[in-house]
Amino acid sequence: MNDRKSGKFPLPLSSVIGPRKRQGQDADYRLKEVTPQTAIRNRMQPPVAAKTVPPPSGLPLSLSGSRKSPETIPGAVAMAEKMTALGIRNAMTLAAMRAVPRHLFVADGLRYQAYEDTALPIGHHQTISRPYIVARMIEAVLEGAGGRKLPRVLEIGTGCGYQAAVLAQVADEVYSIERIKALHEQAKSNLRVLRIPNLRLHYGDGMLGLPQVAPFDAIVLAAAGLEVPQALFEQLAVGGHMIAPVGREKQTLQLTKRTGARQWQSVMLEDCHFVPLRQGVV
Numbered sequence: 001m002n003d004r005k006s007g008k009f010p011l012p013l014s015s016v017i018g019p020r021k022r023q024g025q026d027a028d029y030r031l032k033e034v035t036p037q038t039a040i041r042n043r044m045q046p047p048v049a050a051k052t053v054p055p056p057s058g059l060p061l062s063l064s065g066s067r068k069s070p071e072t073i074p075g076a077v078a079m080a081e082k083m084t085a086l087g088i089r090n091a092m093t094l095a096a097m098r099a100v101p102r103h104l105f106v107a108d109g110l111r112y113q114a115y116e117d118t119a120l121p122i123g124h125h126q127t128i129s130r131p132y133i134v135a136r137m138i139e140a141v142l143e144g145a146g147g148r149k150l151p152r153v154l155e156i157g158t159g160c161g162y163q164a165a166v167l168a169q170v171a172d173e174v175y176s177i178e179r180i181k182a183l184h185e186q187a188k189s190n191l192r193v194l195r196i197p198n199l200r201l202h203y204g205d206g207m208l209g210l211p212q213v214a215p216f217d218a219i220v221l222a223a224a225g226l227e228v229p230q231a232l233f234e235q236l237a238v239g240g241h242m243i244a245p246v247g248r249e250k251q252t253l254q255l256t257k258r259t260g261a262r263q264w265q266s267v268m269l270e271d272c273h274f275v276p277l278r279q280g281v282v
């Protein structure tokens, strides 16, 4: 599953390719001490009306780990404004949402919808996540990082690669795992044009994590299991945050902080809807 040829950044082109909390607030982990599989539930997110945003003119040439300022993407700017209206407050998260051209991650026929706040099909019965939920998850794991970039992040479920590209704007190193070979390849090809030097894609079963690269300061799951795999709790750094959709038909975002060598604390944020987390590779 793991590409051992490439342990270092920058990467070669061939390989790349709560109740609601506000910025500066820490999630209230005093609510409950839990073991990794325990969950408590808080509240529902109101549904959001979709609105058509015209496709952007002009594509950014590169996204270089957010050091250079990328070209403005009108659709993404409008989308980030929508995220603000929905309650996203973290400045780094919003800047990352503005910086990534989401239209590059969907099929040509869906590009006119690329900046709507909606999930879209990417083939193989999978979807690109709804922008609000991408922003919400990233904001949640950034809380507690003191406004700084996260050193090392793991994403489970690369899909088309969009969220991985957003994560690469808020982290020094991002590793993303996909279990469907065709999607892993699709993500590589989507991301190649953006030249993101701090992003590494892996083909494999994300339920196992990436033990040889762990620990991670944040882990973001883009697929829902009935519980979060034990290996991922173990691969979270002490002080790090993991966000995961949990459940089957009814799913909730679970935010977990590792507070000690054998201690994790979780809070449930809001309802969500993700594709299922599955074992093994195809």
Ligand code: SAH
Pocket (backbone or CB within 6 Å): 126, 127, 128, 129, 130, 156, 157, 158, 159, 160, 161, 162, 163, 164, 177, 178, 179, 180, 183, 204, 205, 206, 207, 222, 223, 275, 276, 277, 278, 279, 280
């Ligand atoms: N991150 C994507 C969302 C993709 S949908 C985005 O940017 O929008 C979730 C993805 O998780 C699917 O591609 C699915 O194949 C993948 N997935 C499900 N179970 C997995 C597992 N055990 N390991 C790795 N990927 C998994």
